[in-house]
Amino acid sequence: MTGSIRNFLEFRDIPEAGLRSIIARAGELAKAWDERTMPQSLAGKRVALIVDDGGWRNTTAFDLGIQAMGGTCVHVPIGFNTREETGDLSGYLGNWFDMVVIRTKEFATLKVVAAASPVPIINARTRSNHPCETLGDLAYIKSRRGSIDGLKVAGVAADANIFRSWVEASIALPIEVVQVYPERWHVRDSALLNGRFRASTDMGELPDAEVVITDSWPSDVAGEVLAGYRIGTDVLDRLREDAIFLPCPPVTRGQEVTAGAMEHPLCQSRAAKAFLLHAQNALMEWILA
Template identity: 30%
Template sequence: MRNKDFLSILDLDEGGIDGIIQMAEKIKQGETPQALAGKTIALLFEKPSLRTRVSFEVGIKQMGGTCIFLSNSEIGLGVREPESDIARILDRLVDCIIARVFSHRSLELLSENTSLPVVNALSDRAHPCQALGDCLTIFEHKGEMQGLKMAFIGDGNNIAGSLALACSYAGMDFTIASPENYQLPSPVWKIAEGISKEKETKLSW
């Protein structure tokens, strides 16, 4: 990791995707490292979810940790209590914050006000954990990622942006077909282009 948080695929260091995929493969084969033994993780969900909540809770418990689920009705993120106060309170009580929010800025404010790792479980800008899950599925079916081609058909949304970055890092070509006015934001595309050139992969509309 480039820093304490995982808010974007860009937070992974060189080879980070491969390392995570290899670890996930071992866990699925029965090796369950107790890396979270004695740790308490706060699941802060402003936006509800079935799959994301269950997968995080199961994963945390399998790795020896304990999780506390906090819904938006309980905390009122940015309304009843500002993100800065929530971050400072959790900083004293838990070991990590996993947040699923509407605005990416909420993640940044949490990160800026705590020494704890903050993990993005979805925001309007990025969905890095989903992209990693997709990369794992590709690896399981293809046995590799380097040199493969991914086609994405749909809006240039948070998932598409995270996939464009993940594919570029993993050595895959990435093509996206989106309706006019629903394409990937220019800043995300430019970053993905830079990574793609460095990795000598192809990125196209």
């Protein structure tokens, strides 16, 4: 967090107290959503939504949430690193908007935008991280368990954007994150390594984890190399009774998960993704407070 502008490019941008406040507020907004009593906390606010990298889930939730809380959301059809300088675009957007939500490929581009922007920037996904997705999952977990403190999160995933955001979260919040995957795909970025994160190849890490997540298999490897890291009902049956299994969309049945795993009682993907909306709404409230 720099100066008086509150950005959310990665978890470390917001102090622990702020993250806890957002996660708790998401639970309150979930109740308001169900009761159709959403606070008009974005009334009079104008938000630019830029989708420079496909996708639909969290950007749709941003659009819907902004409108539900009384704000104006405008889809801005621009791309970065083309004809106009990225820094110039930031200034032009700042003329009209109170906040800019961006989904783009490169995290470095997002940092350039934020450095030049006179208004807050929210990261709606890059190829390097996806903090809103993890924030939503954390809000759902808190709604189920009452607390996120001391969580053990086992990520059966390569070094990719969703898992990296869980590692980011372990820097900012008191959760333990362990990566369970072949060494070739272990996280080695020195900026992410910390005392609450470790990497392993042992699927025996899963049975005592409160949360198990997955991500899509790397595209540059034959399936048999990763077959031992596929999550099926046999794996889920060995987890704690109160464990939460969160396969990260898009789910590829037959690769990182089996079809049966998606129907297992511990699989909470659909319910958890509802909290993507609520967490993003809470984030926007906090940023514009």
